[in-house]
Amino acid sequence: MTNHMPPLRWGVLGGARIAEHFTLPAMATSPHAVAHAVASRRAAAAQRLADRAGTARAYTTYQDLLEDPAVDAVYIALPNSLHTSWTLAALAVGKHVLCEKPLATTVDDVHRIAAAAREADRTVAEAFMYRTHPQFAALLQGIRDGVIGEVHNVEATLSFTLDDPDDIRMSPDLGGGSLLDLGCYLVDAANQVFGRGPHAGAGTVHREDNGVIVHTAGALDYGRGSAALLSTSFLLPWYESRLTVRGDKGSLVLDHCFNPGTGDGHLLRTSATGERFRVTHPGLDMYAAMFDHFARAVAGRPHVLPSLESSAQVQEALSLLGGGPA
Incomplete structure (x- = not known):
């Protein structure tokens, strides 16, 4: 920067x-x-x-x-x-x-x-x-370079157990729920991988008695034989916030896509013949990098933060999955 x-x-x-x-x-x-x-x-x-x-x-x-x-x-x-x-x-x-x-x-x-x-x-x-971490940039570059061929499938999951009824994320009046709180990450990543928003989708949700969604599993249809399978939850134990992208020539996996912290990131590529390659990307303070990118956005320079069009596509996809506040 x-x-x-x-x-x-x-x-x-x-x-x-x-x-x-x-x-x-x-x-x-x-x-x-x-x-x-x-x-x-x-x-x-x-x-x-x-x-x-x-x-x-x-x-x-x-x-x-x-x-x-x-x-x-x-x-x-x-x-x-x-x-x-x-x-x-x-x-x-x-x-x-x-x-x-x-x-x-x-x-x-x-x-x-x-x-x-x-x-x-x-x-x-x-x-x-999470967009600012070098591991995610490397995943997107690998897709653009065709290292796994044409992408047809994304799988993403993010969850943790939230059992405090007084947490604001459990409040319907405050826009609580796991789909809004966590699912937005998964949808944003899938949209970037495919370079567009989905045109159809469906999900199954579990709500608490107050109407707040605490678990979602669903699928989004991106057309041309491409789909994303997403799971997000306040009921399940901690997952590795994994993102898997599969193409006709192999796959790319980030085990800690959405919460890598400041540590190194590891991108795993598997070829069509089963060969496995692991590349380590040095960590950074993603929040500091986010403020750097925001300054670039204000200055009209290239950045990795989402456009408002991208944010609208995320909300549209969440609604397909059954999202929004109770």
């Missing part, structure tokens, strides 16, 4: 764990990001995050942060049901937005965000940090 771009001054909405332990520390290491302010409705939490990040300002309302003229861009780490409204609010005052996934809970809301972003002439991106 070039260092010639001026750093963006960030405001962080929400005191979620991902903001405190991942994104704020990442801003401290990225040459293209400065944590200028944080906002939490709990004053103590706002001040704790500000002190930890070394930022000068802590706000107790989100709107006050948005109205800070020194903030260039806003990172939204709020519950899913609040993503659309606060993305629109940030755009209304001229801020760029990086929003935690899922960007919205319906495809119509993604379209509303896209229209507002065009009107404001500002950048909005969904925070799929």
